[in-house]
Amino acid sequence: MFHWLEKRPFFFAVGVFIAIAFAGLVEIVPNFYKASQPVVGTTPYSxxxxxxxxxxxxxxxxxxxxxxxxxxxxxxxxxxxxxxxxxxxxxxxxxxxxxxxxxxxxxxxxxxxxxxxxxxxxxxxxxxxxxxxxxxxxxxxxxxxxxxxxxxxxxxxxxxxxxxxxxxxxxxxxxxxxxxxxxxxxxxxxxxxxxxxxxxxxxxxxxxxxxxxxxxxxxxxxxxxxxxxx
Amino acid sequence: MENRPLEYDYSVAKMFMLSTVVLGIVGMLVGVILAWQLAFPGANLFLGEALGEYTNFSRLRPLHTDAVIFGFTLSGVFATWYYVGQRVLKVSMAESKLLMFLGKLHFWLYLVGVAAVVVSLVLGITTSKEYAEFEWPIDIAIVIVWVIWGLSIFGLIGIRRERSLYISIWYYIATFLGIAMLYLFNNMEVPTYFASGGIGAWYHSVSMYAGTNDALVQWWYGHNAVAFGFTVPIVAMIYYFLPKESGQAVYSYKLSLLSFWGLMFVYLWAGGHHLLFSTVPDWMQTMGSVFSIVLILPSWGSAINMLLTMKGEWQQVASSPLIKFMVLASTFYMFSTLEGPIQAIKSVNALAHFTDWIVGHVHDGVLGWVGFMIMAALFHMAPRVFKREIYSKSMMNSQFWIQTLGVILYFTSMWIAGITQGMMWRAHDEFGNLAYSFIDTVSVLHPYFTIRAVGGTLYLVGFLMFAWNMYKTMTAGRRVEESELQNATPMAA
Amino acid sequence: MDIATFQAYGYFFLTAFMVLVLYGYIWHLYTAKKKYGKDYEEYADIALHDDITDKPVEKISDEEKK
Missing domain, CATH: 1.10.760.10 (Cytochrome c-like domain)
Structure with a gap:
């Protein structure tokens, strides 16, 4: 399986992408569901x-x-x-x-x-x-x-x-x-x-x-x- | 000349070699100016009071970081790609008109992008996010340049003769993908001119993310811009140039594959270490810390692999300045990939964050590892590209020692400055009051700022020697035959 | 299941999976020579013999004929 991957640049690139996107996926994306809630007293800028x-x-x-x-x-x-x-x-x-x-x-x-x-x-x-x-x-x-x-x-x-x-x-x-x-x-x-x-x-x-x-x-x-x- | 049916075509590589040297001078010169401004604030007005707006520290600082990252380093990455890519895939760019056209288009669009960046940063048009300061029109241009590079990579791979991809190609592909993903996500922004129905500056935009989320995305990007700009493609270079120059096969090809996947998986998690003790969720900070330390393994895997490649051939380090550059580069790589994780430990970070120690860390990586490796790569390429001998070996040797001294002065002074200031910020007197006012902690740094400026200036002097040597090689070096270009680079005394 | 729990599970299982893949790869690399007679160290020659007239370590057209 691995040897097959090494000779196929396209699937190789997909593999690399999964490995590097993984951290962002788990770490960052879920937090965007919880958009920053302002604390009491925080106002937008004039x-x-x-x-x-x-x-x-x-x-x-x-x-x-x-x-x-x-x-x-x-x-x-x-x-x-x-x-x-x-x-x-x-x-x-x-x-x-x-x-x-x-x-x-x-x-x-x-x-x-x-x-x-x-x-x-x-x-x-x-x-x-x-x-x-x-x-x-x-x-x-x-x-x-x-x-x-x-x-x-x-x-x-x-x-x-x-x-x-x-x-x-x-x-x-x-x-x-x-x-x-x-x-x-x-x-x-x-x-x-x-x-x-x-x-x-x-x-x-x-x-x-x-x-x-x-x-x-x-x-x-x-x-x-x-x-x-x- | 021998009779050869087909030659590698280095015309695009040559163009990028030129931009590497020119933008290197620009980026480092601005850096040196900044260093002197911190030591002697009068230097903020070095072109007079009237131009103060454009010459002061804060306006020039993004220009320095971007010129070095996106100018010098990226040019070096592109130059080596258009050289190494053809050779390890055993296919010439002359074989495809399309690839040749894309390569040249890549270069010229890149130059337009660089010019736009310089002008806009000097004018103060910036989004303020580090290494992503460009407003949306330039972002679009950068994406186009990047896509063209991608086409060029995969196009060349598509017509290759060598079935398996050499390890360097892996790293180039990862550079391409990594930066593409990070750049796109971090630069999500809404152009205000269009969203407001045509009011205000047309180039202005506002970030899609607010506050803590923005910080999280920015440092996920910022740290990995370092990963995929300063680490991955430079590893790609050393995996090709060190074995080739020394004539020694990579110590362990298997180890190189392992380190590759290790690096890919671990690096992206480490961004959180820029945000320790901030308002991002605690588990992410811990994750950033832990993964930063795990990161020592794949980094050292590559670095040790490089040093062991020289096994049994250490006399070459003494005899060849080019090998010296590369061995010192991998040593600095080991050094700064150990220093980084140390700074990512929470208790150390509490002291080091916001101080000059961080600046020192960046610079021993960039001056020692990135700068040395790119210069070594260009020294190796020049005789093969111009079919001429390196103009002066003794000049290379003196450049090596001048720059090494420069780097050492730089990082030692910044260590002392950073730790001193960090300790003074937290010092309390016997009654529990702060022992020092902020300005006390600035004034004390003056000698270290001066030493740093001297170190930076030495490095710039060395780089100018490099530029001169390259220029003389191109115009006045002795002509050489292909048979002299097998391994060790020919150099005139 | 709230988002944090999902995150935790996602993190745990994906990491476990990646670790398995990585170790599987190490295993593959170091046993490949015995099993398939395939020596990875040969690939290092790609850099050393990279002239346009040199013979590729593995020629692309050979495999396609299979």
């Missing part, structure tokens, strides 16, 4: 936060920063409660990262402020002496891509039934609703509203002026995203 998440991805922040707190005392002391599977229910793609050249950012919204990020992105070593993080100065001039963020929101709402415009249970027993605009213009308007809440805590007058004029720079979007990481 338009501006999602645009900020795109800025995070565009600059491969995940190359140096993880978003996964492991259940060790040293990690919970440093970064907060260890990560739960349900907290990632709306993360497409996941951003756990594989290297901590900089600290974990899973709950950075709990202990860093808008003001801190504003200074830090401009000159990391000026805020944290000895930091080896590069300056991200272009985020202060490039505009955030609200259109694409909105397109992604519509996509995940329609395809994956992400609960926009629906009540979501919060930890204190109340409910909260993440609004998704019906039109692209509406999405821009709500993103701008959110952006103004961020710039209220910022010092850079040029950024404030840009947002007043209806343009949202990348820095505002990424700060909105960072503040949402809790």
């Amino acid at each position: 338009t501006l936060e999602l645009a900020g998440r795109h800025v995070y991805i565009k600059n491969s922040c995940n190359a140096c920063h993880s978003q996964l707190i492991r259940p060790f005392k040293a990690e919970t002391d440093r970064y907060g409660h260890y990560s739960l599977s349900g907290e990632y229910a709306y993360d497409r793609p996941f951003l756990w990262g594989s290297k901590r050249t900089g600290p974990d950012l899973m709950r950075v919204g709990n202990y860093r402020t808008t003001d801190w990020h504003e200074n830090h992105m401009k000159d990391p070593a000026g805020v944290v002496p000895g930091s080896i993080m590069p300056k991200y100065t272009w985020m202060y001039t490039n505009l955030a891509d609200i259109d694409t963020a909105y397109a992604e929101q519509i996509t995940i709402k329609n395809v994956f039934a992400v609960p926009y415009n629906k009540p979501i249970p919060m930890k204190d027993g109340s409910t909260s609703v993440v609004k998704l605009a019906d039109t692209l213009d509406g999405a821009h308007a709500s993103a701008l509203e959110e952006a103004k809440l961020v710039t209220a805590d910022m010092k850079d007058q040029a950024i404030k002026d840009m947002v007043e004029a209806g343009n949202i720079p990348e820095i505002v979007a990424i700060i909105a995203y960072m503040n949402s990481l809790k």
